[in-house]
Amino acid sequence: MRILIADDSSMMRALIKRVVSLADVPVEDVLEAGNGAEALAILESREVQLLLTDINMPVMTGIELLRQLAADPRWRGLTRVVISTDGSSSRRDEVRGLDVLCYLEKPFSPEVMRDVLEEVARTARI
Amino acid sequence: MVGAQSAIGEIGGEVRRRIVGIGELVVSDLADEVIVTHALGSCVAVCLFDPKVKVAAMLHFMLPESRINVDRARQQPAAFADTGIPLLFQTAYRYGLEKRRAIVKLVGGAEITPAIDSAFRTGQRNALAAKQVLWRNGILVKTEDTGGNLARTVHLSVQDGRVRVFTGRNEVKEI
Numbered sequence: 127m128r129i130l131i132a133d134d135s136s137m138m139r140a141l142i143k144r145v146v147s148l149a150d151v152p153v154e155d156v157l158e159a160g161n162g163a164e165a166l167a168i169l170e171s172r173e174v175q176l177l178l179t180d181i182n183m184p185v186m187t188g189i190e191l192l193r194q195l196a197a198d199p200r201w202r203g204l205t206r207v208v209i210s211t212d213g214s215s216s217r218r219d220e221v222r223g224l225d226v227l228c229y230l231e232k233p234f235s236p237e238v239m240r241d242v243l244e245e246v247a248r249t250a251r252i
Numbered sequence: 253m254v255g256a257q258s259a260i261g262e263i264g265g266e267v268r269r270r271i272v273g274i275g276e277l278v279v280s281d282l283a284d285e286v287i288v289t290h291a292l293g294s295c296v297a298v299c300l301f302d303p304k305v306k307v308a309a310m311l312h313f314m315l316p317e318s319r320i321n322v323d324r325a326r327q328q329p330a331a332f333a334d335t336g337i338p339l340l341f342q343t344a345y346r347y348g349l350e351k352r353r354a355i356v357k358l359v360g361g362a363e364i365t366p367a368i369d370s371a372f373r374t375g376q377r378n379a380l381a382a383k384q385v386l387w388r389n390g391i392l393v394k395t396e397d398t399g400g401n402l403a404r405t406v407h408l409s410v411q412d413g414r415v416r417v418f419t420g421r422n423e424v425k426e427i
Contacts, residue, residue, distance in 0.1 A: 148392050235383065240392050 127247065128173060130157045132165035132188065133180040133209070138232075142178060142209070142239065149240040151247040162186030166194060174204060176246060181210040181217065192224040205246055209234070272297070272312045275331030279309040279343045280410045287408040292360035294375035296382050296398070297406045298337055299357040301413030302349040308410040309349065311340040315374070316381030333381040338389075356391055357415050357427055358382055359406045361398040375399065395427045 129146060131139045139158050146156055157172060159165035163186040165179065177195075181188040188208060195201040206226045210217065213231035221229065227249075230242055272278045272289040280287060287310045289297050300309040311330055318325030318332040329335035341351065361379030379398040386393060397404070397417050405418040417425045 144390075145392070148390060236387055237383070237393050237396075 127152055127175045128155045128157065129153060129176045129178065130159060130165060130168055130172075130174045131178045132159040132162060132183065132191065133178075134160050134183045135180075136160075138180070138209075141236075145236045145239040146243060148236070149243040151243050160184075162188060162191030162194075165191055169195075169201065169204070176205045176207070178207050178209055181208060181212055181221075189220060189224075192221060192226065196224045207242065207246060209239075272310050274312055275314055275328045275336075277309065277311040277330045277336065277340050277343065279307065279340075279347050279349075281305065281307045281347050283411040285410045287410065288406065290405045292404045292406065293362055293364040294360070294378060296333070296358055296360040296375075296378040297404075298340060298382055299359065299406065299408045299415050300340065300344055300349065301355045301357075301408070302344070302353045303355065303413060304350075304353050305348040306410065306413075307344055307347040307349040308408050308413060309340055309344040309347075310406070310408050311336045313337075313378070313382075316377050333378060333385050337382065337385045341389075351389075351391065354391065355394050355413060356386060358393050358396040358398055359404055359415065359417055359427070362400050362402055362404065364401055364403060397425060397427045 131142050133139050143156050146153055157168050159168055161183040179188040179191060192206060195204065207228045207230060208221055208226050209230045209232060211232045218229055227246060228242055268285045270278045270280055270285050270287045272287060274295060278287050283306060287308055289310060289312045295312055295314050298311040313333050313336040314331045316333045318335045325332055325335050329339050358379060361375035363375045383393055402419045407416045415427050417427060
């Protein structure tokens with residue numbers, strides 16, 4: 127499985143990458159984007175099975191990224207997980223209907239992230 | 253470390269209990285042994301199991317950081333998370349356990365005496381310290397039964413790595 131992490135914090139991307147490396151999931155490659163626009167560009171050029179995206183990012187937010195993905199049938203097979211400090215119900219409502227499988231709130235323990243990844247790999251069969 | 257004691261196992265066969273005292277650790281590769289620690293309060297038991305070589309190990313540590321008592325840490329490194337956990341792994345490696353295969357489970361970290369524990373939160377800090385030491389060493393906890401306000405007794409089977417937690421006379425939880 128190829129994973130794309132979209133987060134403007136390089137530290138957060140490194141943390142997620144480390145958890146991915148320790149989780150029991152079949153990972154071929156982990157790609158990184160600093161915002162939604164970079165994530166879209168990567169998705170256009172590479173085949174990705176799982177997107178882990180932040181919400182608050184410069185240039186293009188995670189919400190805008192998810193909206194564009196939801197509107198385009200080419201990304202139907204892409205599993206989407208939101209990882210955000212904003213766990214408010216209004217934010218969660220905003221992503222509802224945007225084909226998001228799971229909403230993970232920061233800060234999270236590495237174990238919780240691992241459980242989500244393993245669950246995603248099982249349920250999405252990727 | 254304490255020597256093995258015999259007991260009758262629940263499935264009828266004889267199992268030998270290896271008791272882990274407070275601030276101690278035990279490693280075993282003998283399938284007829286069960287590693288046991290009693291009455292974990294704010295202390296934490298770190299349980300390891302390598303399913304390939306069937307090596308099991310348990311540490312019963314008391315406090316998160318050795319820096320609060322360097323002399324004690326030198327004499328009894330297993331009393332602290334930051335010195336005990338590395339020692340637990342190093343000892344288990346000698347039995348053939350490998351880090352990448354190790355299944356790690358945590359038990360304990362309760363707050364038994366609220367008046368004291370709420371101020372120091374020793375149980376909570378112990379559980380967190382264990383995870384931090386493991387994380388720094390590239391290890392994630394598989395499952396845990398931590399927190400609450402009940403004392404726990406833990407059995408770790410060397411045969412299959414099964415961890416059973418006893419919190420009362422008939423209360424058993426498998427994690």
